[in-house]
Amino acid sequence: MRARGMVPSPRSVASSGAEMQELMVYGASVGSERARREADAVGFVGTANDATAPLLATERGLGTMPHALIGYAGSTVRAAQMFAAQYPAEPLTVLVDYFGREITDALAVCEAFPEQARNGELSLRIDTHGGRFVEGLDTARSYDILDRCAPAAIRTYRTEQELRWLVGTGVSAAALWHFRLALDDAGWNRVRIVASSGFSATKCKVMASASVPVDLIGTGSYLPDDWSETYATADIVRYGGDERVKVGREFLLRKPASTS
Known part of the structure; x- marks a missing residue:
């Protein structure tokens, strides 16, 4: 039949x-x-x-610029300049995690767009994946930051997953406080922060318990827990003849064939 x-x-x-x-x-x-x-x-x-x-x-x-634009431009600041030139009337939101230099590149973008930064017209999006810490952090430093900025968040019972969201790798509560403090210390207190990377309803609740200083949350990749194995991303890994990916995603690059 x-x-x-x-x-x-x-x-x-x-x-x-x-x-x-x-x-x-x-x-x-x-x-x-x-x-x-x-x-x-x-x-x-x-x-x-x-x-x-x-x-x-x-x-x-x-939406915001994609990681692929930064890979193409070869520089976070250059990607921001290209985006602003192409879409001058659009709000400027710049990704800062591609090269694993969230703090360094964020401050460089602020220096490149000082008027927008001072007027609260610049947003920085942090989308660090769970394979590494945000620039300048490790586990001990993450605990130290939350102990200073949101002590109640870590002075209660937490599950293993909640602790990862608070002080672990990726976009943690500690990472967001660290990011905000770095901007404020450099005089960019009006720059807005956009956070993304696995923000489920539960992760958002944990972030709220730590009073994280974010202006906007992106939830584009969130799927219900029962569908976790269907998660996928689409990364551009080659620009012309040059292979380039965001830091931590090097495993996506094609490995040379073994000669043995």
Whole structure:
């Protein structure tokens, strides 16, 4: 017997993707409205797609530069300059984790865009993956920062996962405090911080317990725990003939064939 309808056409796949996106953003908009009404929360403020933007009361999709732009430019500051030149009317949000120099590159971007930084028109997005600490941190230093900035967060029982979000690798609570302190110490106290990388509802709750100094959370890669094995990213690893990836993702580069 010949099976029919088992392989969807490209058009139906695209349609299904759009429908699922619409359902997800609609659910987010309903939840946000209730959170605002009952808990005075901000809720979701935007989505990446123009088609679903009106569900969150915005005219267009929101987003930031991709890591690939920094890989192409070869410099975080150069990528920011290229983005600003191409989209002068767009808000400037700059990724700072590609080269593993979150603090150094963040301060360099502020120096390159001093007017925007002083006027609160510059945002820095930190998206450090869980394979390494943010520049200048280790476990001991992370505990020290939280003990100084949010002591109650680490003076109570925590699960292993909660401790990783507080003082571990990647975008931890300690990392965000460390990032904010570095900006403030350099005089850039009006620069906004955007945090992303695995921000589930539970991680957000832990971050709130540490009163992390963030202005916006990106949740683009979050999937329910039961679907954790379906997580994936798409990284550009070659620019022309040059192989280049963000620090910590070197395992994606093709290894030379063994000669043995």
